[in-house]
Amino acid sequence: MTYQKVKTDYKTAILAKSSTTAKITRWAGLKPWHWGLYLAVGITVLVTIGQTIRNDSPQIKQSKQPSELDILPLNSLAIANADPPLLRHSAAEWHTHKVQSGDNLTFFFKRIGLSAHYLPHLLASGPHAKRLQNLMPGQMIQIHLDATGELIALRQHLNHTQVLHIERQSPNRFTSQLIELPAETRINFGMATIEGSLAAAAKKAQLSAKVMAELADIFAYDIDFALDLRPRDRFKVLYEEIFVDGSKVGTGPILAAEFRTQGKVYQAIRFTDTQGNSNYYTPQGKSLKKAFIRTPVNYTRISSHFNLTRKHPVLHKIRAHKGVDYAAPHGTPVKAAGDGKVIFTGTKGGYGNTIILQHGTQYSTLYAHLARFSPQSCQGCNIKQGEIIGYVGKSGLATGNHLHFEFRVNGEHRDPLTVTLPNAQGILPNLRSQYFVHASAMLNLLEHRENVMLAAQ
Ligand SMILES: [Zn+2]
Numbered sequence: 001m002t003y004q005k006v007k008t009d010y011k012t013a014i015l016a017k018s019s020t021t022a023k024i025t026r027w028a029g030l031k032p033w034h035w036g037l038y039l040a041v042g043i044t045v046l047v048t049i050g051q052t053i054r055n056d057s058p059q060i061k062q063s064k065q066p067s068e069l070d071i072l073p074l075n076s077l078a079i080a081n082a083d084p085p086l087l088r089h090s091a092a093e094w095h096t097h098k099v100q101s102g103d104n105l106t107f108f109f110k111r112i113g114l115s116a117h118y119l120p121h122l123l124a125s126g127p128h129a130k131r132l133q134n135l136m137p138g139q140m141i142q143i144h145l146d147a148t149g150e151l152i153a154l155r156q157h158l159n160h161t162q163v164l165h166i167e168r169q170s171p172n173r174f175t176s177q178l179i180e181l182p183a184e185t186r187i188n189f190g191m192a193t194i195e196g197s198l199a200a201a202a203k204k205a206q207l208s209a210k211v212m213a214e215l216a217d218i219f220a221y222d223i224d225f226a227l228d229l230r231p232r233d234r235f236k237v238l239y240e241e242i243f244v245d246g247s248k249v250g251t252g253p254i255l256a257a258e259f260r261t262q263g264k265v266y267q268a269i270r271f272t273d274t275q276g277n278s279n280y281y282t283p284q285g286k287s288l289k290k291a292f293i294r295t296p297v298n299y300t301r302i303s304s305h306f307n308l309t310r311k312h313p314v315l316h317k318i319r320a321h322k323g324v325d326y327a328a329p330h331g332t333p334v335k336a337a338g339d340g341k342v343i344f345t346g347t348k349g350g351y352g353n354t355i356i357l358q359h360g361t362q363y364s365t366l367y368a369h370l371a372r373f374s375p376q377s378c379q380g381c382n383i384k385q386g387e388i389i390g391y392v393g394k395s396g397l398a399t400g401n402h403l404h405f406e407f408r409v410n411g412e413h414r415d416p417l418t419v420t421l422p423n424a425q426g427i428l429p430n431l432r433s434q435y436f437v438h439a440s441a442m443l444n445l446l447e448h449r450e451n452v453m454l455a456a457q
Helices: 043-047 074-080 105-112 118-123 129-133 198-204 209-218 429-456
Strands: 003-005 052-054 094-098 140-145 151-157 162-170 173-180 184-193 234-244 247-261 264-272 278-281 301-304 324-327 333-335 340-347 353-359 363-373 388-392 402-409 412-414
Touching (some): 105 118, 118 173, 129 173, 184 429, 209 247, 264 429
Antiparallel strands (some): 003 052, 140 151, 234 247, 301 324, 333 388, 353 363, 402 412
């Protein structure tokens, strides 16, 4: 029987008087919808810093996949708040409504039958109350009315860990507070051998689509998940899960993963640098990212390869094709292949709407026949790898919708499909020793969890 120590270093703060907040510093890298809406039901949970979590269960605990904005159990929040005003509301008194797409506050109030005269008072209830104006589809709003139908309190569930609570003090005066709920993270493990599809393997490993998408993203520079996978390829992954009151409400990031395909082993370990940027690295500390994405568009097929003696399909003359044509539906987003600067945005003869990016001193990329440009692709602007710069079209001399993509090294055209791409920045020298300690702990845990699971099979 084995136990894993899992560090849950969120600050322990109870949602009690003067609305002390529980800041979940650990999760700086998480997007809000990753967060579990964690209920402070048990003080014991809150004061536990080095939580010991049993990991010897051979099966991944199967739990309900929550929607992005799962609502917290009503009674739990009431119990969680030791503040007397909050305790005045019992679970039964709340009516829950879901924000629908196209709702704004006025529409929403009308739809649920609440008078618009509350709006200015609610919005004036405190500094956080303006959040109420940003209704998001799927968000839960709870209202508590008195016996005469007057609004006593309203709660907006902003995400898994934040609730805006607005409370009536006198007929036309409301006060509001932002309640931050603590959460607990646990490390889970999944592994599978691919027999049919990757999706089938994911299901067998009980891994969510979100975790699988992250896994594919991590190895996207090394593995083409559409083309490279073979039966008996294997993967294993360690990832965080977020729990509220013992129930899983979401997943956090992948901490470490391994993919074995076609005789090669790829390993990735997540590491956060001193600036708070998290990236994935090989056990040797190299970045898993390349400085460039090889294909800057989700294409349906390659309609023309790099070819210096091609007959042009429109001009019917021998004209070198100095790039790759990716056929894709009109309007498909085109991404910047690497970090760089926009040095040209405009029309360029037969290329039609064209963008040229300069990447450092050696590299440049060109994107032609675009339907239109994105606001990010302004001339002289800096751009990040993967940012959308424009959309596929057939402007200029083109027979159909496609992206014409060129890659130049020191001014010379190279075949984008075969050019050796430089790696992105690896672990910086001053962080290497720290990284290696972390990486070996993660790899050991990955192996250990695999052994535990295998032993149980
Ligand atoms: Zn072309």
